[in-house]
Amino acid sequence: MIWLAMLLASLIGCGSKEPASEKYRISDHGITVTASSRLAGAIESVKWNGVEFLTAEDHGRGLQSASSFDHKGEAYNPTEAGSLWDGGRSTSTSQLLSVNLSNGLETTAQMAFWLSVGDKVLSDHVLSKRVQIIDMNTIQYDVQFYIPRDYGYAQLEVLTGYMPPEFNEFYTADGNRISSGPGEQPIPVLFSNGKYAMGIYVNGVENYCRHDYTETMKWNAVFRKENIKTGYYAFRCFVIVGDLQTVKQRMGELWEVKNNL
Template identity: 45%
Template sequence: MGLGSPSSSGAHIVPPSGDATIRGPALGSEIVVTTTSRLAGAIHSLQWKGKEFIDSHDHGRQLQSASNFDAGSRFHPETFNPTEAGSRNDGAGSVSTSRLLRLTYNKNSLSTTNRMAFWIAPGQFSGENLAKNKTLISRHILKKNLRIGYRKFQNVISYDVTFSVPPDENHRYAQFEVLTGYMPVEFSKFWKFVPESGKLRHLSNGPGEQPFPVVLSTPNGSHAMTCIPRESPSENFEGPGYGRFRFLENLNKTVKWNVVYRLRNKQGILPVNNPFRLFVVVGDLETVRSTLVQLGLPHPR
């Protein structure tokens, strides 16, 4: 591991660098998670049993978190969009506009604190809609804590995310993409998990959200991935919505899942910490399904 100086707990404290690798045994192999400085500590790679699960390309296609706000006017996606890994302008470059403030890790766990960049720069457009942000980097802070292995489940990653909304911003609507995973296009089979039956059903290409956990797998089911809430946030939140997307229109084809919550307040979104607790599950398709059955889904508050 060798980055930074070990603390008394055995964790390595690495303020200036986002380069870290953690690993844990899982289902006869191991899960290996890698973060990079290029992505301000966002997750660049997740591998299990010889397969890469993340299609890390620019500064948007990772295993990462982001948020969207209305900035006091009609909501348009990406026009006020703090993003963990960096900005659209960062592209395939070697640096991120997002700022990593802290990273600690040990063998199978990792924590980061990140000041998120806005996805588009002032004066740029998302579609026909002009950016509402006036700076390249936001004042929104993202903290994540993940650990490979949960109780008896070696193939489960506990993944906690906290979005800190700063004061003095005029928002009435917030959309938290608590976690998204951009995956190689070979994860071409889309499934939904139906908790009442414990079964997987085929899921259309969408795109967009629906109410059932999304599982993406390879055609033969040898590798699969999903994400579900570990517990429900406060009753004020709408969700979760489970999204799936298939992007095939350019040379850099990819597929994506996400878990999304929304918050509305006509009196204004409060400047508070918004914590979310998730499970990321990997394995072969049947093991992912049976793990979901055993973990269960939280009841709404």
């Protein structure tokens, strides 16, 4: 997916002029989170004291949510930021339905299919989120999926982040160094460049994945369910950013609280 998206980013958008992307930004405690209309409200930048933690050259990256159903993978893959074919465009196939900055960053988007399903490029799945900066290292990230019909199997990529290539040291929340994968484990993960780090913890999720794509590093938190029913599915995520030792400490605290419940 990554290499093809990069190729399309270099080829698409060479014709007529497109509208400029709008930015939606919140900033507090030294953290700045920026979403854009280009990515239908998905997050294209997270900075801590000026350090950038994301790469978002195309609509498959950044910090966003996605889903797939009935074991079809990318062949049935509603994606918050847009489709593969959006490439490097300043617009998205996903439809940004609302933005509210009065209480953090709130967005709602009708998700595009990453790859078209027949002649359909826009799904009827809806993704809503509220992002709040709660202290100098913690972003609270509440996500809600609307699933419009029953499926035999669902895989919700509750939250995924694509990071610059220098963030190639991987750890688990219990402090252990792990390989670059690809791999999956029940313990939350954090990625570091040796000095700074980003970690992810999601309530109710026990599948954390990692992948070294060389030009970008991917993590995700995945929820899987058989025989999922029509309805709303909500998750609370915590994205931890800062210097490596602080992120390790915060992630360890979250993991300890979870284990003591």
